[in-house]
Amino acid sequence: MAFPRDPKVLFVVSPSMGIPIYQQLVDQIKRMVASGQLAGGAPLPSVREVAVTLAINPMTVSKAYSLLETQGVLSRRRGMGMVVSQDATGTQAIRDRLALLRPTLERAAEEAAQLHIDHGAAIALFEKVLKGKR
Template sequence: MDASLLTIQPNAPEPIYRQIVEQLRRLIASGQLVTGDLLPSVRDVAGFHAINPMTVSRAYGLAENEGLLERLRGKGMAVAATQRAAHTQVQRLALLEPQLLELARHARELELPPDPVLRRLSKLLEE
């Protein structure tokens, strides 16, 4: 459960704290993180990625509000007990829906036929 679990892009337009929350949501939904798993400490994550501990704390706090994580006083943050099991495939696919919609809209503005888009994505998904 080390700090390298999280991928952070400091230059992305999306703020760091939200990158962390979204990533946790997906890792939990897929079952890569399960109930009880202890997360890396805010200081570990901050040190590893050279960011501010409070930024990580903010992300953890938001994840707790959403019910993704729970706080174990003195120990750290863990995946919440309410997250019993990995989501079904349908539920996980639903998390991708907004992105899929936006992609489809852009493809339409580009007047791209479905086929080349699907083929390119298929290629990327296999790596």
């Protein structure tokens, strides 16, 4: 049990949703890194563990991890599985949390424009939704 502490990381996926499972994992891990929930060097649960827990295909988890490795967010520690990169350029880029939020807001702005919803109404709705979140 000399492993680097129990990685109490939990992922959630919604199968049969529009977004691919591997993509949901990638986004989720990025957000956890950005918010500091996953610090540099922190270990990630093994591919097999995630696969069993979420009842998904191991290859799907592997694809997510590989993608994040390519992007420099995760590193492969031989014999120890994946860990969050210490301060690689990849991780650096993710630290800008606003940048991660922007794409979705841009899509919302696009939709608002096409629906002829003015800025005030759109912002009001966003505020309402944010408050409803908790």
